Amino acid sequence: MRITSIREREIPMAAEIRNAYVDFSTMTASIVAVESDVIRNGKPVTGYGFSSPGRYAQGEIIRNRAIPRVMKAEPDALLDPSTGDLDPFRVNAVMFKGEKPGGHGDRSVAIGAVDAAMWDLAAKLAGQPLAKLVADRFGNGEIADSVWVYAAGGYYQPGGGPQSLVTELTGYIEQGFEHVKMKIGGAPLAEDAERVAAVVDAIGDGSRLAVDANGRFDLDTALAYGEMLAPFGLLWYEEAGDPLDYALNAELARNYAGSLATGENLFSVQDSRNLLRYGGMRPDRDWLQMDPALSYGPTEFIRMVLDAEQFGWTRERFVPHGGHQLNLALAAGLGLGGTECYPGVFQPIGGFLDSTPVTGGRVQMLDLPGIGVEEKSNLWAHFADL
Structure with missing residues (x-):
């Protein structure tokens, strides 16, 4: 070859x-x-x-x-x-x-x-499907029939208020997702509190909602948001501070009893290892979100997963950032907890194959060679003549 x-x-x-x-x-x-x-x-x-x-x-x-x-x-x-x-x-x-x-x-x-x-x-x-290849090399040889996914969205939009946010996120629930994620930190705390409350009221349970600050906060703001968010019982509170500020993350973990999530902006084994050493992350409740496509590819991501296991983390606590078909395949093959999905934004990369709708918060795996890019029509249109 x-x-x-x-x-x-x-x-x-x-x-x-x-x-x-x-x-x-x-x-x-x-x-x-x-x-x-x-x-x-x-x-x-x-x-x-x-x-x-x-x-x-x-x-x-x-x-x-x-x-x-x-x-x-x-x-x-x-x-x-x-x-x-x-x-x-x-x-x-x-x-x-x-x-x-x-x-x-x-x-x-x-x-x-x-x-x-x-x-x-x-x-x-x-x-082979990519999921099977990695399962044979780095798993138990079995691939999951389906993978848990959540819908990421809830961005700040021009002229959009709490009602447009609720409409977007409840729309994902109607598409078959059971969990959704929204953005915080781009508005004053009081306004974000109103936005979070509106979504929780609409979907009926705070544990179905994650929030993401995209690394915006200093320590005082991160703690203030944590105090505001705690009563909602959220799925997780994501990337409160700078991704390399492990001390901030550790202090937040000491003060916020709910689940934290981070890792999408860590691109090497060395950085992810430092997060686990110094970031206060708790293997019983927190989530790791390293993104294979941003982290030197599946090669380095697999190293991250194997390295985290040496620190007492299970693969079920990995839920990669990215929201696309590559991460779905790796989640199924490596036995990860699930993966993000971008059903409404970041097209044509976001979302999964045309023939795999989300049902009950999960996506079925198909027996397709490789990643399956050819079966995602809006993405394949860019590859077809490449």
């Missing part, structure tokens, strides 16, 4: 929404196609990958660093020496050559998009 070409493209993912930090009106994503010399049904077997919402497209790094390193590598350097199969771990290491440790961010997004395509290709070459 040889890789014959790697191609990338920037696609729009814009929406007239904002969270506590970011206006998404110009948001983009990177998509990647990795073509092999293996021919099936008259066509080269090709892997497809993409980046997640929240970080912009990284075409320059993909074109000038990641792709040249792979294409210049000795072909055997990308293969498992014992089987001759494509080894995404070895490819990932090739892409990282020449990069200094630390400083994770844009390059982790770039390498992550290519890495996702490599895993898609590896699964297709093996004739």
